[in-house]
Amino acid sequence: MKARVVAPVFDDITPYSYDWSRDVLGWLKDKGYITEDFSNDAIPRARVENGIDSVDLFVFYDHGSEDALWGSQDEAVIDLDNYNLLAGKTVYTMACLSARSLGVKLWQLKTVFWGYYEPFSFTTDALSEFKHFANSGIWYRLQSATWKDAFEASKELGYALSSKLSQTGKFIASVLMRQDTDALRCYDATAPSTSCTFRALALKLFGRSGWFITKTRTLATLLFGIGFGISLHDFCDALFKAGGYKEILSPQGGYFGFILMLIAFLLEFIDFLQVIRR
């Protein structure tokens, strides 16, 4: 197994995340991973993209935004233009906000994504606790936990650390630890949540593939169904007027037309499902 750890340093905050990533790098080496360490400076996008095909686990410790992971102040190393490079891999990050859009897009490509839905926050009076929490998911996973179990264990740890911090008078740290815990997402253990009722229904019916069903496709399917129904009704009505139920139940050339339309629709739909499940 090959892991690429990317931990750029380019402002006052990134030395903290760089420091935290050192533990993760050590654990990966201990577990026999072939590791690549891109860190301790601004990291160019091209360097991260180069040879990424051979990587199984992509670890990123630095700033993030809803749709990008940043290698320097002005260059994203992963964004919506190159995220497909991580299809089918595992992404573990403490980057802020990245679970909102980038994580969902990666999950659609069968990538396991670990990240945060809100800004990751911490205080300097509780650095060891925040490091413990940020690194916990990969630690549990390396101890052979499933991602689902690792996610639940990290959530439990976060709430326990929040409680511990309040007991030692670090109330601000306690509140932020609670926030970070609430913001943690693992898109493998759970599917990305949605506030759209129809999207939720699509996810329930088709699983991960439900994210690929667009409004246009839904409208097109609906219009086809209504049009098909109206046409069939009017056709049968014309037959009824011509010869009653006997005429409706007798073989008609028009029925073949309807059957062919229905077969074409089903073939196209099955093809669509196969494409999005790839």
Added chain:
Amino acid sequence: MKDKELAIAAIKEEAKQKPDEKVVVGKIVLSYGELLKKAEDGDKFVEDFLIKPYMKLLKESKDFRNKVMVMLGVKE
């Protein structure tokens, strides 16, 4: 004491005790001293990232609430 007043008082008290510690939220770094000033000025960012979650935790955790009250030396 309302939860918002309680949260602001507690943040100010802790910030006074540790003015050199820092809080990091995404790309923003504030010393507790700066945090204290912003909390006093009614800063929107501090309200969103700290005061509202503080109020939420005060509401959800009786233990947290009791400890904050002890720090402030107040009784409900």
